Amino acid sequence: MNAFDASDLGKRYGKRWALQGCSLSVPAGHVVAIVGPNGAGKTTLLHCLIGLVEASTGGAFVLDGLSAGSPDALDRVAFVAQDAPLYKYLSVAQMIEVTRNLNRNFDTTLARRRLDDLGIRLDQGVGKLSGGQQAQLALALALARHPELLVLDEPLARLDPLARYEFMGVLMAATAEEGLSVVFSSHVVSELERVADYLIVINSGRVQIASEIDELMNRHAFLTGPVEDLDRLSGTVDIVQTYRADRQARVLVRTRGATSIGENWESSSVSLEELVLAYLRDPHSSALRSSNDVVSHVRGVRS
Amino acid sequence: MIRVTWLQHRFMVFGILGLFGGLAIYMLATYPAIHSLHAQWVTNGCPTRGANESTCMAVQSRLLDSEINLTAIDIVLHVIPVVVGMFLGAPLIAREFESGTYRFTWTQGMPRVLWFALKFTLLAAVVVTAACLLGLFATSYSVPFNAVSLMSHWQTGEFDVTGLTLGAWTLFSLALGVFFGALTKRVVSAMAVTGAVAGAAIIAAYWKLDFQLLALGAKVMKTVPSGSGYGPLNQFAQPGISKAPAGSWLVKGWYTGPNGNVLTTHAEKMLTIHGFGESKTPGVWLAQHHYSYWVSYQPSSRFWYFEGTETVILVALALALAWGTSALIRKRA
DSSP: OEEEEEEEEEEEETTEEEEEEEEEEEETTOEEEEEOOTTSSHHHHHHHHTTSSOOSEEEEEETTTEETTSHHHHHHEEEEOTTOOOOTTSBHHHHHHHHHHTOSSOOHHHHHHHHHHTTOOTTSBGGGSOHHHHHHHHHHHHHTTOOSEEEESSTTTTOOHHHHHHHHHHHHHHHHHHOOEEEEEESOHHHHHHHOSEEEEEETTEEEEEEEHHHHHHHEEEEEEEGGGHHHHHTTSEEEEEEEETTEEEEEEEOOSSOOOOTTOEEEOOOHHHHHHHHHHOTTOOOOOOHHHHHHHHHHHHO | OHHHHHHHHHHHHHHHHHHHHHHHHHHHHHHHHHHHHHHHHHHTTTTSTTSOHHHHHHHHHHHHHOSOOHHHHHHHHHHHHHHHIIIIIHHHHHHHHHHSTHHHHTTSSSOHHHHHHHHHHHHHHHHHHHHHHHHHHHHHHHHHHHHTTSOOTTSHHHHTTSTTHHHHHHHHHHHHHHHHHHHHOOHHHHHHHHHHHHHHHHHHIIIIIHHHHHTTTOEEEEEOOSSSOOEEEEEEOOTTTOOSOTTOEEEEEEEEOTTSOBOOHHHHHHIIIIISTTOSOHHHHHHHTTOEEEEEEEOGGGHHHHHHHHHHHHHHHHHHHHHHHHHHHHHOO
């Protein structure tokens, strides 16, 4: 089963395309990180996946073919929005009540237990909670729905380092317990490496990377060698980024499988952060599989 | 959903019901006095021929001089729907957008259109019921004043605030506020636009639209003028003054000449000034000179038919606005 699929998904606001030509097929059971600069289209993609906005082109589907935003999808997908918007004038207990009344499946006991573990009192006003506590409350409410897919939009943005650590700790524990699929967007590349095993990079409204992180790391490497050999190298690998210094070049490459790169080139590993930054610096580069493969798979899911 | 709606809107609902209640308490406090005067009016058989004229005049005078501020009651009754639209309707969707909580609420298991339909229905049920009850009480409250011909339930001051029409105006304003809230996504803007549009609609109905509605399908009769009597009349047929059927609403008056043609406005003016103007028996003068006076009117029996018509129009508009709001929230986020 796939956690979600997007088929040529696009969203336009006025004349501006916030997201364009997005075709993805992400298997279930992963913790998916969506990374990109401000205004890249991360939130738009997430909002399309949970049906908060209507796509301008294409379609989004969750949990093996459910139309995003459909009643069945809403029952099985939980969302924690950026800044964890909650009703500030209600108490924590009342927020639990509201959420329970808006969902068919809601585990009040689980929600209360999680909040108790975090030291958040039920009689506290939501508006009186700290940013971290509000985020934890939003997460507890989402997890109490026992979703199959949990979507979080920049959950760490407002949190201090300790709050981030605690938040991700709760999230990862719940993921392990419930076996759910998680999709979250973030600026903080260094932290997502700790928790995510699937990466999507979005830049200027287009998807540059959509891959399991292990596979991604295996396909990329830094090569260091003579500048004059660059042309020959480009025939055997895909060059993502080139750093030149005098006669030497350091190249971030994406291999095409088992190829010989020549004895002049020395290979070294690349960190996830370096890889992501390299793609973000060049919006036109892409590490996607053939788009036809993705589209045909999604069409198969829909039928 | 009842619990959700209660938790989120209880303070505003309390405030609005407080306004309703405050007016009801004022009318309740003054009701015994006017009820007593009305009882005297009825007991004395006013204003029939056998009644004690001085007693009838005394009752009428005391009602006229009473300290009850009918104008204030009238204004508050007309303002109530606007207040409902501005303070309950406008923030309903607008606040969700402004605070960002739509990203929480519309991603829960309940589809957003269902969420809106239930919430709107629940809030409408409460305020419209309260408005209908207040309107019924206001109608009962005005009976003594109508009896002594100080007021008429046809007049727009009462016509728009009966148990039916006050409820309908309240529903319409609530739907208007909700619609503008979904359209503007800003609470203050939605409140301002709702206040302006709902207020303009009520004023337009008060000064113009109600008269146009009441003119539809009016009956015609030949009668004797009281006063000049030509052009739009828009007045109650007062017993003892007008020859039209008791309790009817006079829409328009006009004269026809000896040849049966309708006189022009200028000719009517000349007729009333230089013709029968000084005569104590205008009807005799008109008959002698082969002129006729006609009025179009709505008989008393049609009153609730027109009340129902205005109610249906307002409810239809409210439903259209609610449908429009559903379309907006389905599309917008």
